[in-house]
Amino acid sequence: MNKNAFRTLSYGVYLCTTWDEGRPTGCVANSAMQITSAPATIAVSVNRLNYTNEKIADTGYFSVCVLAEDSDPLLIGKFGFSSGKDTDKFDGVPYAVRGKLPVPDDCCAWISCKVVDRMETSTHTVFLGEVIDADTARGGKPMTYAYYHEVVKGATAKNAPTYIAEPEPRKGEYVCDVCGYTFEGDPATLPDDWKCPVCGKGKEHLKKR
Amino acid sequence: MNKNAFRTLSYGVYLCTTWDEGRPTGCVANSAMQITSAPATIAVSVNRLNYTNEKIADTGYFSVCVLAEDSDPLLIGKFGFSSGKDTDKFDGVPYAVRGKLPVPDDCCAWISCKVVDRMETSTHTVFLGEVIDADTARGGKPMTYAYYHEVVKGATAKNAPTYIAEPEPRKGEYVCDVCGYTFEGDPATLPDDWKCPVCGKGKEHLKKR
Numbered sequence: 001m002n003k004n005a006f007r008t009l010s011y012g013v014y015l016c017t018t019w020d021e022g023r024p025t026g027c028v029a030n031s032a033m034q035i036t037s038a039p040a041t042i043a044v045s046v047n048r049l050n051y052t053n054e055k056i057a058d059t060g061y062f063s064v065c066v067l068a069e070d071s072d073p074l075l076i077g078k079f080g081f082s083s084g085k086d087t088d089k090f091d092g093v094p095y096a097v098r099g100k101l102p103v104p105d106d107c108c109a110w111i112s113c114k115v116v117d118r119m120e121t122s123t124h125t126v127f128l129g130e131v132i133d134a135d136t137a138r139g140g141k142p143m144t145y146a147y148y149h150e151v152v153k154g155a156t157a158k159n160a161p162t163y164i165a166e167p168e169p170r171k172g173e174y175v176c177d178v179c180g181y182t183f184e185g186d187p188a189t190l191p192d193d194w195k196c197p198v199c200g201k202g203k204e205h206l207k208k209r
Numbered sequence: 210m211n212k213n214a215f216r217t218l219s220y221g222v223y224l225c226t227t228w229d230e231g232r233p234t235g236c237v238a239n240s241a242m243q244i245t246s247a248p249a250t251i252a253v254s255v256n257r258l259n260y261t262n263e264k265i266a267d268t269g270y271f272s273v274c275v276l277a278e279d280s281d282p283l284l285i286g287k288f289g290f291s292s293g294k295d296t297d298k299f300d301g302v303p304y305a306v307r308g309k310l311p312v313p314d315d316c317c318a319w320i321s322c323k324v325v326d327r328m329e330t331s332t333h334t335v336f337l338g339e340v341i342d343a344d345t346a347r348g349g350k351p352m353t354y355a356y357y358h359e360v361v362k363g364a365t366a367k368n369a370p371t372y373i374a375e376p377e378p379r380k381g382e383y384v385c386d387v388c389g390y391t392f393e394g395d396p397a398t399l400p401d402d403w404k405c406p407v408c409g410k411g412k413e414h415l416k417k418r
Contacts, residue, residue, distance in 0.1 A: 012219030
């Protein structure tokens with residue numbers, strides 16, 4: 001089996017949000033798809049290790065918020081590389097309640113859903129949600145997962161279904177040990193207040209490999 | 210609810226294949242996603258009106274064959290705009306049996322699966338398949354659904370979960386009444402043996418709207 005075949009499936013980059021007893025929370029998802037058109041339903045796959053999974057099950061609601069190519073990549077670092085259990089994912093993130101769910105302003109669309117079914121797998125839950133409301137937001141081109149890898153140079157979190165051990169970075173590359181962001185060049189040339197564009201951590205996290 | 214939000218979800222373009230009593234058959238799918246990484250599982254959504262749905266249920270096997278940007282768009286017309294019930298989808302399509310399933314040669318990767326679970330919705334079945342074998346094939350960049358719409362200028366079949374009544378074509382546009390392909394220009398200037406690049410039908414199917 002050649003797992004590189006899995007990399008040819010096309011995905012977007014989404015923030016999947018819900019509520020944690022009145023506090024907004026969420027995680028990054030790339031596996032979301034429309035299942036039926038009338039009534040409109042959306043399936044999203046969330047790892048059971050993600051705190052968001054538990055909270056979607058508790059509340060019965062989730063929103064799929066679509067990131068644009070020019071959305072702040074720090075959103076991906078914030079939502080994808082820390083846990084809502086001990087972090088306030090929405091700290092410093094402007095958002096509004098849309099279709100009952102918290103939706104960051106920096107998204108190009110959102111689809112808010114009520115859970116109507118679920119399928120459990122060995123590691124992930126596929127939630128099927130009936131759309132309660134949806135809208136395009138601030139505009140922009142939806143970010144594809146390929147764009148995230150090729151242009152943003154972001155990595156895949158270990159809880160993602162699409163996680164495959166990344167190939168070894170090329171010689172001279174540095175990798176952020178928090179989020180996997182690849183930096184090409186010499187970190188010594190970076191200003192002291194440099195922050196990783198994906199997770200926002202400092203340059204001390206760039207490790208040569 | 211603004212259904213344009215649904216168009217911001219990112220998809221690929223796949224041929225979902227299976228067997229019909231020893232005869233290869235299949236349909237176009239755009240909603241496929243990896244669900245777990247170990248063991249690897251893939252979910253694909255197929256309309257119950259599609260003959261392929263019945264055959265996947267009968268055999269318990271399907272393959273997700275990934276189309277490349279330069280795959281012949283006639284494959285989409287052939288697999289997406291006719292039924293395997295009364296058509297031989299593989300007629301004239303070079304293919305090989307890979308991981309027990311029929312895989313057209315003109316794909317950039319394939320993922321063959323055994324059905325391990327399913328979720329029924331009002332119109333579609335979400336099949337969950339454990340990957341039995343997968344490989345990259347002839348290479349090429351995977352076709353995204355956005356590329357299919359913007360570059361190939363193809364339309365969406367009515368059985369697709371992502372189907373939304375298309376916006377009215379602009380003045381002077383012609384639309385293929387078989388597959389929805391949009392032609393800009395005057396069909397009178399086309400040679401008599403012109404064939405629609407998506408479904409292969411003649412220019413008599415181009416209708417001004």
